[in-house]
Amino acid sequence: MPIDPVALTADLVRCPSVTPAEGGALVLLDSVLTDAGFTCTRVDRGGVANLFARWGAKGAPRSFGFNGHTDVVPPGDPALWRTDPFGGTIRDGRLYGRGAADMKSGVAAFVAAAVAHVQGRAPGDGAILLAITGDEEGEAEHGTRALLDWMAREGEAMSVCLVGEPTCPDTLGQMMKIGRRGSLNGWFTIRGRQGHSAYPERALNPLPAMARLVDRLSSAPLDQGSAHFDASTLAFVTVDTGNPATNVIPSEVRATVNVRFNDLHSGASITARLRAEADRIAQEFGVEADLRVKVSGESFITPPGDFSALVAQAVRDETGIDPVLSTSGGTSDARFIRAHCPVVEFGLSGQTMHQIDEYAKVDEIAALARIYRRILDAWFA
Numbered sequence: 088m089p090i091d092p093v094a095l096t097a098d099l100v101r102c103p104s105v106t107p108a109e110g111g112a113l114v115l116l117d118s119v120l121t122d123a124g125f126t127c128t129r130v131d132r133g134g135v136a137n138l139f140a141r142w143g144a145k146g147a148p149r150s151f152g153f154n155g156h157t158d159v160v161p162p163g164d165p166a167l168w169r170t171d172p173f174g175g176t177i178r179d180g181r182l183y184g185r186g187a188a189d190m191k192s193g194v195a196a197f198v199a200a201a202v203a204h205v206q207g208r209a210p211g212d213g214a215i216l217l218a219i220t221g222d223e224e225g226e227a228e229h230g231t232r233a234l235l236d237w238m239a240r241e242g243e244a245m246s247v248c249l250v251g252e253p254t255c256p257d258t259l260g261q262m263m264k265i266g267r268r269g270s271l272n273g274w275f276t277i278r279g280r281q282g283h284s285a286y287p288e289r290a291l292n293p294l295p296a297m298a299r300l301v302d303r304l305s306s307a308p309l310d311q312g313s314a315h316f317d318a319s320t321l322a323f324v325t326v327d328t329g330n331p332a333t334n335v336i337p338s339e340v341r342a343t344v345n346v347r348f349n350d351l352h353s354g355a356s357i358t359a360r361l362r363a364e365a366d367r368i369a370q371e372f373g374v375e376a377d378l379r380v381k382v383s384g385e386s387f388i389t390p391p392g393d394f395s396a397l398v399a400q401a402v403r404d405e406t407g408i409d410p411v412l413s414t415s416g417g418t419s420d421a422r423f424i425r426a427h428c429p430v431v432e433f434g435l436s437g438q439t440m441h442q443i444d445e446y447a448k449v450d451e452i453a454a455l456a457r458i459y460r461r462i463l464d465a466w467f468a
Contacts, residue, residue, distance in 0.1 A: 089199070089202070089203055089206075090119065090123075090195075090198060090199040090202045090203070091199065092192070092195045092196045092198075092199035092200075092452050092453060092455070092456040093177075093182065093195075093449050093452050093453060095119070095195035095198060095199060096175070096182055096187065096191050096192045096195040096196075096447065096452055097175030097177065097182055097184075098115060098175065099112050099115065099116075099157060099175075099186065099191035099194065099195055100173060100174070100175035100182070100184035100185065100186050100187055100191055101173055101174065101175045101184075102115060102157070102173075103173045104157050104158050104159055104186070104221065105158070105159055105160070105161050105162075105185075106158035106159065106160070106221065106222060106223075106224040106225040107134060107135045107136075107158060107221055107222055107225050107229075108158070108221075109136035109157075109221055110157075112157035112158075112191070112221075113129070113136050113137070113138045113157060113219060113221060116138055116140075116157070116194070116198065116219060117129070117138055117140075119198060119202075120140045120198065120201075120202075120217070123142075123201075123202040123205065123206075124142060124205060125140040125141060125142045125201075125205075125215075125217075126140065126141050126142075127139070127140045128140075130233055130234050130237045131233075132229040132233035133228060133229030133233070134229070135220070135221050135222040135225070135228075135229040135230055135233065136221040137218075137219065137220045137221060137222070137229075137230060137231075137233055137234050138217070138218075138219045139216070139217070139218055139219075139234055139237065139238070139243070140216070140217040140219070141214055141215070141216050141217075141243065142201065142205050142210065142214060142215045143210035143211075143213055143214030143215060144210060144212075144214060145214075145241075145242065145243065146242055146243075146244070147210065147212055147213055147214035148212050148246075149212055149213040149214070149246055149466075149467070150213070150214040150215070150216050150244060150245050150246045151213070151214070151215050151216070151245070151246065151247060151249075151463060151466050151467070152215075152216045152217075152218065152245030152246070152247065152248035152249070152424075152428065153197045153201070153215070153216070153217045153218070153248065153249050153250075153251065154217075154218045154219075154220075154231060154248055154249070154250045154251070154420055154421070154424055154430075155190055155193050155194040155197065155217075155219055155220075155250065155251040155252075156190060156194075156219065156220045156221065156222070156223035156224065156230065156231075156420070157186070157191060157194060157219060157220075157221055158220070158221045158222060158223060158224045158225065158230075159185045159186035159189070159191070159224060160185070160224050160441050161185075162185045162443075163443060167443045168183075168443055168444055169183070169444055170183045170184070170444070171184070172184055172185045172445075173185060175187075177449060180448060180449050180450065181446040181447070181448055181449065182446060182447050182448075182449055182452065183444060183445070183446045184445065184446075185445055186445070187439075187445050187446050187447040188253055188435055188436065188437060188438070188439050188440045188445050188446065188447045189252070189253055189437060189440035189441065189445070190251055190252055190253060190434060190435075190440075192434075192435055192447040192452045192455065193251025193252065193253070193434040193435065193455065194219060194251060195452070195456075196251070196452055196455040196456040196458075196459055197217070197249075197251055197456075197459050198217070199456040199459075199460075200456050200457075200458075200459035200460040200462075200463055201215050201217070201459075201463065203456075203460055204460060204463040204464065204467075213467050215463070216243065216245050218231060218234040218235075218238070218245075218248075220233075220234060220420065223419070223420050227383075227420065227423075230420065231420040231423045231424065232423055235423060235424070235427055238427075244427070244428070245424075245427060245428045246428060247394050247428055247429050247430070247431075247466075248421075248424050248427070248428050248429070248430045248431075249398065249430075249431060249432070249433065249459075249462065250264075250419060250420065250421045250424065250430060250431070250432040250433075250434075251432070251433070251434045251459075252264070252419045252421075252432050252434050252437075253434045253435050253436060253437030253440055254413070254416075254432050254433050254434050254435075254437070255410075255434070255435060255436045255437070256436065256437070256438070257436055257438060258408070258436060258451075259406060259435055259436060259448075259451040259454055259455060260402050260403075260405070260406030260407075260408035260410055261408060261410060261411065261436075262410055262411045262413050262415075263395070263398060263399065263402065263410045263411075263412060263413070263431055263432060263433040264412075264413055264414065264415075264416065264419075264421070264431065264432035264433070265315070265388060265389045265390075265391060265395050265412045265413070265414065265431050265432075266315060266316070266350075266386070266387050266388035266389060266414040267384070267386065267387060267414060267416065267417075267418055267419060267421060267422055268316060268319070268347045268348060268349055268386050268414065268415075268416075268418075269346075269347070269348045269349075269352070269353070269354060269357075269382070269383075269384055269385045269386035269387075269422075270345070270346070270347055270348075270382070270383040270384050270417070270418045271345070271346045271348065271354055271357050271358070271380060271381070271382045271383065272343065272344070272345055272346075272380070272381050272383070273343070273344045273345075273346070273358075273361050273378055273379070273380050274341065274342075274343050274378070274379045274380075275297070275300065275341065275342045275343075275344070275361075275365060275376065275377070275378055276339060276340075276341050276376070276377045276378075276379075277293040277296050277297045277300070277339070277340050277341075277368070277369075277374050277375065277376050277377075278293060278338060278339050278374060278375040278376075278377075279291035279292055279293035279296070279336075279337075279338055279339070279372075279374050279375075280338060281335065281336060281337060281338035282335075282336045283334060283335065283336070284333070284334045284335060284336050285334065287336060290336040291373065291374060292336045292337075293337065293338070293339060293340045293372075293374050294328070294336075294337070294340055295372065296340075296368050296369075296371075296372035296374045296376070297326060297340045297342055299368060299371075299372070300342070300364060300365065300368045300376070301323050301326065301342060303364055303368075304321060304323075304344065304361070304364055305321065305322075305323060309321060309346075309348065309351075309352065309357075309360075310349065310351045310352070312349065313349050313350055313351050315350070315388050315412075315414050316349030316350055316351075316386070316388075316414050317349070317414075317415065318349070319346065319347060319348040319349050319351070319352060320346070320347045321344060321345075321346045322344065322345050322346075323342055323343070323344050324343050324344070324345055325341075325342065325343045326340065326341070326342040327340070327341050327342070328340045328341075329341075344361070346361075347417075348386055349386050349414075350386045350387075350388055352386070353385060353386075354380075354382030354385055358378075358380045358382075361378055361380070362378055365377075365378050383418055383422075384418045384422035384423075385422065386414075387421075387422060387425040388414065389425065389429050389430055389431055391412055392429075394429050394431060395412060395431050397462065397465050397466060398410075398431055398433055398462055399412070400465070401458050401459075401461035401462045401465060402433065402458055404461060405454055405457050405458045405461060406454065406458075410433070419432060433458070434455065435447055435448075435451055435452070435455055436448075436451070
């Protein structure tokens, strides 16, 4: 029986799967896919629920993979919503609810397309693999990573993978992602010596040192961009002493920086740059300067080729729009999959994701399912 992607999206939105809660979303998908002939396995780890589903033979030489997530960010104050954030309400051609855009619609559209593709068809030498996580909006430690670890142990492999994240700025068809920038967070701590603000000579104020550090790092461009990426960015997001007094020079000041870097850099090279500047500041001002770093993901690119061309052609055939091949935006779980197989991303508009009154257009959900069906038909043709 065909799956209605709009109805399935609404049913998924009604599952309150605020990360890392499963909320019934993966139970629902397990049931739908099992009924359609897929073999489903829960791959839970670290308190996170994940689902792996396969149609076709294990180890098939031509395996089309799909990755998506059913966890969502908190809705905020429900009173600010015009509809129940977990109601899946359809009004004026829009389906409202947390996750409607990011990205239960993408998961529902691919499930509908996959079920339609396999009906009445023998697998042959092909397989369709779905890796659905409940940890993309959280720490991302036990979601797609857990699925990929499990797949490696079980001998499951994707030849290519499509990630269904929202990729279009405004209208379905505008953009697909063939890579992502890397992301790094750095936490600086500069320590001086506390003292009375009326006698600054008796203290060692860490604030001028931090101000100089922020200025130097913020004023020096990391690069001018590369063939497939815009220029890397460095942004300080907080500076704090935790000092409520007006007559006390603090002993310590902390700052946090976020760096989004292109393929001219690595997490290690950015870290080295930050550490070198912190060491320089420490020497100049006679303070102590520490740095703690977390790299959320390295930059990557899937060079334009047969797979991206196939996806772009399906988008063009359905929408009449030539999608831009982009590497813009934040991070996604594609950063983990890129080491497993070629990966591209295509989905709905992300205009309302994480917002109050998040929604997806009903006609675009249906069109996305048709695009995914075109992709599957072309891949296995």
